[in-house]
Amino acid sequence: xxxLNVAPALLLAALSFQLPDTEGVRHxxxxxxxxxxxMVAFVPAVLQILAGRPVPAxxxxxxxxxxxxxxCATCHHPGEVAPFPLIAYQDAAKRAKLIxxxxxxxxxxxxxxxxxxGHFQGERRLPDADIAxxxxxxxxxxxxxDPAQLPPAPHFPEGWQLGxxxxxxxxPKPFAIAADGPDQYMCFVIPxxxxxxxxxxxxxxxxxxxxxxHHALFLLDSGHIGRQFGESYPCFGTPGFLPSGAxxxxxxxxxxxxxxxxxxxxxxKGSDLVMQIHYHATGKPEADQSTLGLYFTDKPxxxxxxxxxxxSHQIDIPPGERAYKVRDHFTTPVDVEAVGIIPHAHYxxxxxxxxxxxxxxxKQWLIRIRDWNFNWQEQYRYTTPVKLPxxxxxxxxxxxxxxxxxxRNPNHPARRVVWGPETTDEMAGLHVQVVPxxxxxxxxxxQALWGKFMxxxxxxxxxxxx
Numbered sequence: 076x077x078x079l080n081v082a083p084a085l086l087l088a089a090l091s092f093q094l095p096d097t098e099g100v101r102h103x104x105x106x107x108x109x110x111x112x113x114m115v116a117f118v119p120a121v122l123q124i125l126a127g128r129p130v131p132a133x134x135x136x137x138x139x140x141x142x143x144x145x146x147c148a149t150c151h152h153p154g155e156v157a158p159f160p161l162i163a164y165q166d167a168a169k170r171a172k173l174i175x176x177x178x179x180x181x182x183x184x185x186x187x188x189x190x191x192x193g194h195f196q197g198e199r200r201l202p203d204a205d206i207a208x209x210x211x212x213x214x215x216x217x218x219x220x221d222p223a224q225l226p227p228a229p230h231f232p233e234g235w236q237l238g239x240x241x242x243x244x245x246x247p248k249p250f251a252i253a254a255d256g257p258d259q260y261m262c263f264v265i266p267x268x269x270x271x272x273x274x275x276x277x278x279x280x281x282x283x284x285x286x287x288x289h290h291a292l293f294l295l296d297s298g299h300i301g302r303q304f305g306e307s308y309p310c311f312g313t314p315g316f317l318p319s320g321a322x323x324x325x326x327x328x329x330x331x332x333x334x335x336x337x338x339x340x341x342x343x344k345g346s347d348l349v350m351q352i353h354y355h356a357t358g359k360p361e362a363d364q365s366t367l368g369l370y371f372t373d374k375p376x377x378x379x380x381x382x383x384x385x386x387s388h389q390i391d392i393p394p395g396e397r398a399y400k401v402r403d404h405f406t407t408p409v410d411v412e413a414v415g416i417i418p419h420a421h422y423x424x425x426x427x428x429x430x431x432x433x434x435x436x437x438k439q440w441l442i443r444i445r446d447w448n449f450n451w452q453e454q455y456r457y458t459t460p461v462k463l464p465x466x467x468x469x470x471x472x473x474x475x476x477x478x479x480x481x482x483r484n485p486n487h488p489a490r491r492v493v494w495g496p497e498t499t500d501e502m503a504g505l506h507v508q509v510v511p512x513x514x515x516x517x518x519x520x521x522q523a524l525w526g527k528f529m530x531x532x533x534x535x536x537x538x539x540x541x
Contacts, residue, residue, distance in 0.1 A: 133212040134220025135164045142205045143167060144229050146184050149327070152231060155285050156327040158357075162228050164219050171217035175210045185451045192443035193416070195455045197329070237279055237331050240368030242267075244348050247306050249362040252287045252354050258450075262310035263350045264301040267342065275340040277370040278322060279331035284363040289327075289353040289450065293367060295320035296347040312421065312496045314349055322348075322367075324454050335414070337377040338510070342369075353450075378510050380414065381520055383407075385429070385471040386504040388531070390494035392423070392477045394486075399475040401503040407467045408523045409516035412460035415508040416442050421501045422449050422483045423492060426474040429505045434466045441469075441507065448483070463509065471505040 133139060143151070143161045151161035161167050167174065177183040184199040212218070246263045282288035296302075300316035308315070322340055323332055334340060352365065385403040392399045418427045429441040439461065463469070477489050485499050486492075492501050511517050 132215035132218055133208050134218045134224070135167060135212070136220035136222060136225040138208050138220075139167065139212050140164075141226055142201075142208065144226065146199065146201055146205070148229050149231075150184075152229075156288060168217040168219070171209075171213040175213035178206050178209050185448075187444045187446070187448065187451055187453070188455065189443045189445055192440040193455070193461075194458045196458055197456075235279060235281070235368055237277055237368070237370060240279070241371040242273075242369040243366055244350075244369065245366045246350065246364045249283075249364040250307065250352075250354070252284075252361040252363065253356060254359050255356045258289070258356075259354045260309060260311040261307055261352055261354065262301065262304070262314050263307045263352070264296070264305070265348045265350065266302075267346055267348055269342060269344045269346065271344050273342040273369075273371050274373070274375055275322065275334065275342060275369055276372040276374075277331060277333045279368045279370075280325040280329075280365065281368065282325075282363060282365045284361050285327070286357050287354050287361045287363055288365065289355050290324060290452070291353070291365065292324040292351040293322035294318040294349040294351060295322065295343070296349050297343050297345065299347055301347060301349045310351055311498050312500075312502060314351055315496075318349070319343070319346065326451075326453055338380060338414075339372055339374065339376045341376065378514060379517060380508050380510055381411075381517075381524065383469060383507040383509055383524065384504060384528070385469060385507065386502070386531075388494045390475075390492070390501050390503060392475050392492040392501065394489035394491055395478050397476045397478045397480070399477060401473045401475070402471065403503075403505075404468055404470045405523075405527055407463055407465055407469065407509075407520070409465050409520050410512040411463050411509040411520065412512060413441065413457060413463055413507055413509050414460050415454060415456040417454045417504075417506040417508070418442065418444065418447075419452060419502060419504040419506070420447060420449065420473055420475075421498070422485050423475050423477050423481055423501060424449075424473055424503075425476045425481070427471075427505065428473075429469070429471045429507070431461075431463055432468040432470065434464055439463075442505075460510070462512075469507055471503075473503045473505075475501065 147161050149155070150157040151159065153160050159166060159170070161170075161174075174183075178201055181201070184201060186199040188195060188198075190200060244265050244267065247265065250261060250263070252259065278293075280291060280293075282291070294314055295318055296314075296316060297319035298316070301314060304310075304315055320341070320343070348367070350365065350367070352363075354363065383405055385405060387401050387403050390401060413431075416429060418429070420427065424447045425445075427442065427444040427447050429443075431439040431441060433439055441461065442455065475492075477484065477492055479487060479489050481489075492499065494501060494503075496502075509520075511520055
């Protein structure tokens with residue numbers, strides 16, 4: 076029987092499976108455990124074949140609901156940003172083939188960083204075994220299974236999850252979103268009227284109309300420059316000014332953000348908060364007036380995060396160019412730890428890579444995104460800070476596809492694209508957030524970063540006195 080010849084080989088492969096060697100990638104014990112679990116998950120099916128029994132198809136109640144509840148329902152429940160819920164069997168079953176397709180391609184759940192190129196908090200990457208289960212369920216006709224095996228549906232709390240905030244910051248007035256049309260990127264300027272500095276230990280963002288809010292960024296403006304543009308104004312890409320600070324951001328499914336001990340954020344007195352929100356249409360007129368809740372502490376920060384901004388304004392991409400490269404680098408003058416990383420580009424960027432060359436010559440990946448999607452940009456925090464000794468060279472490479480074959484190219488036919496803040500312009504920025512291991516080195520790091528900034532602008536801010 077052919078099956079009996081194949082099954083022992085499959086069983087042996089499952090029990091002896093190892094992650095393939097990838098140059099420059101060091102696999103963690105957790106990755107080895109997860110990969111082993113993926114293969115061992117097939118062992119029961121192999122044993123069924125050996126015994127001559129058919130392998131039962133996955134069912135919604137026993138196999139699929141736990142996957143959807145854990146990985147999908149956060150966004151796919153009533154009132155959230157996803158276009159349909161995935162809580163009830165009926166909702167999932169009629170979309171079984173769609174679910175199998177988008178998970179197999181890893182379009183969903185949305186998570187851009189590649190596995191093995193950095194480990195981040197809140198990863199939404201589906202295990203291979205779960206993807207296989209969803210595929211087999213769809214192929215079997217999406218059977219429901221025994222209702223008694225259905226796990227409890229997830230509960231999504233109402234109100235502030237961290238309790239009443241010390242300060243709530245609300246958009247000045249509701250913003251109207253049309254029933255259809257292009258996505259909108261809006262900035263809302265909110266004076267905070269603080270008479271003293273405050274230290275932020277946690278924050279929680281509450282969109283009033285979750286179904287239309289794609290993501291949000293929270294910027295600080297101590298110079299009140301944003302006020303010059305009005306109470307609210309369109310702001311694709313950049314807010315139109317150089318922020319004096321930032322409080323992070325929000326994406327659907329994100330939990331309230333707690334600052335690590337010693338890294339509390341500072342709200343300077345007199346500062347304005349500028350909410351930059353990405354809206355998209357739902358098919359009916361909507362309105363949103365979102366709120367940010369801030370939680371303070373009396374403890375000032377003992378450490379400060381520095382932004383190592385890799386990037387370039389030298390972008391000039393001819394039409395038809397499918398692999399235009401932009402590179403930058405920076406060498407750390409002191410020992411630092413990377414705590415987060417923020418990539419940014421517009422629509423025709425295809426691949427983003429960031430890595431560190433350590434003083435001993437080893438390559439340490441910081442992030443890799445093989446299929447960049449502007450609509451799913453995020454700020455990533457490492458699960459464990461990445462140690463970068465002095466004389467580490469940080470490098471980035473962005474690749475752009477300005478051809479008609481790029482489905483995300485906003486120009487058809489393709490046209491020349493240069494650096495700029497507009498929707499059809501491009502950018503290249505990889506912000507590595509680091510903390511000096513010794514805070515006495517802060518000024519040396521700051522001087523090096525200032526020197527890099529001045530070189531990037533060609534010294535344009537300096538004028539020799541007459």
